[in-house]
Amino acid sequence: MNTYVEKRVPITSCMGKLPIGIVFTDTDGSNPRIVRNITYRKISHNDIKRIHDREYMKSHPFKWAAMVMSTVVDNIGGVPVWSEFESGKMKYSAVPDIVKQLSNGDITFILFCGHIFNFGTPVNEIESVCTNCEKTNKKNIDLKNVEVVRFVDENDKDFDMIDLDIKLEDGYRFKSSEDDGEITYTNFVMDIPTLGAAIKYESLYQPNNQGPFYEKVYGDLIKRIYGDKGEIDANKIKMIGGVQIFNNITASDSRLIEKAINEAPRTEVALNEVCDYCSKDMDIIVTGGFLYPRR
Ligand SMILES: [Zn+2]
Secondary structure: OOOEEEEEEEHHHOOOEEEEEEEEOOOOOOOOEEEEEEEEOOOOHHHHHHHOOHHHHHHOHHHHHHHHHHHHEEEEOOEEOHHHHHHOOOOOOOOOHHHHOOEHHHHHHHHHHHHHHHHOOEEEEEEEEOOOOOOEEEEEEEHHHOEEEEEEEOOOOOOOOOOEEEEEEEEEEEOOOOOOOOEEEEEEEEOOOEHHHHHHOHHHOOOOOOOOHHHHHHHHHEEEEEEOOEEEOHHHHHHHOHHHHHHHOOHHHHHHHHHHHHOOOEEOOEEEEEOOOOOOEEEEEOOHHHOOOOO
16 A cells, blocks of 8 residues: 655745656666656747647647647656657657656646746736636736645655555455356556556547546556455456446445545645635636746
8 A cells, every 4th residue: 555645845846856757667677666857948939839729739638738748848867858759750749658658647747847947937817717706817826836745655765656556445346257256356556647548548538527538547557456365467457448347346446546546746736816806715727728928
C-alpha cells in the first residue's frame, strides 16, 4: 500500500522538477527509476497561434495538451522534446513518445510552468462564473499563488511512485476454470494514468465524465490483481479485459480506485478570489485557454 502525507509547495519553487515524473529504464527494461528534471523553452509567435486553436482544443483536449507540452518543453531528463516535435516528418503533429508517458498529474504543472517561464506569473482577464450569483467575472491572477500538492510516502524520503497498490473492500471475484471455485482478490496494482492513455481513448471522452472513457483508460492501467489466495497475472487480465473487470467490481471499490488515482501529486488549479458582483468567495479555475497570451 502507498501511504502519503500531504505537502504543499508554491509552484515557483519547484518548476524544474515534475511532481510525478517519468519512469526510465535501461534498454532491456531493467533498473526502473523516476526522472523528474524538466527544462522549458522560449516559444515563438507561431507557436502561440497553434496553442490558441480553439476548435482543436475543444475537439481534441488531450491531443491539444500533448501539442502544448511538446511546444513549451525543451527536454525531460535530457531526452529532447521540442526538437523532436519540430523536426519529425509529421511536423507539429507526431507527439514525442516521452510526452505520451507523462502522467496526467504533471500536465497542468507543465502548462503553468511553461507560461511562467515565458511570461512570468501574472495571467490577465481570466473569465470565471461565480457559483453564487452566476455573473461572469474577469480577474487578473498571479500564478505564484498556485500550489503543487505532493503526497510523499511516509516511509520514503522522496516521492517515488512507480505504480499504485490499491486495497479494495469487496474485491474482484474470479473463477479461473469450471472446476475451481470463485476466488476473491483484494488488491489492484495499477499504473498512473498517462497522457498517452487519454489520447488513445480521446474519441470517447465527454466533459461531464459520462460514457466509457474512464473505464477504458483505467482498465488499461491494471497490471496485476492479487490477494491471499494468489494472483491474476497481466496476461490473464488482458484476456478478461480491463473494462470487463471494472464492470464487475462494486461501485464503492471503483470509488476507492478513483480516490487512489486522484491522490497522486497534482497542481491545484483553483485560486480564491472575491466576486465583483456579490462579494462572495469564488474559485477561479485556471484552464489552458487563458495561458500563453496572444499579445
Ligand atoms: Zn457572485
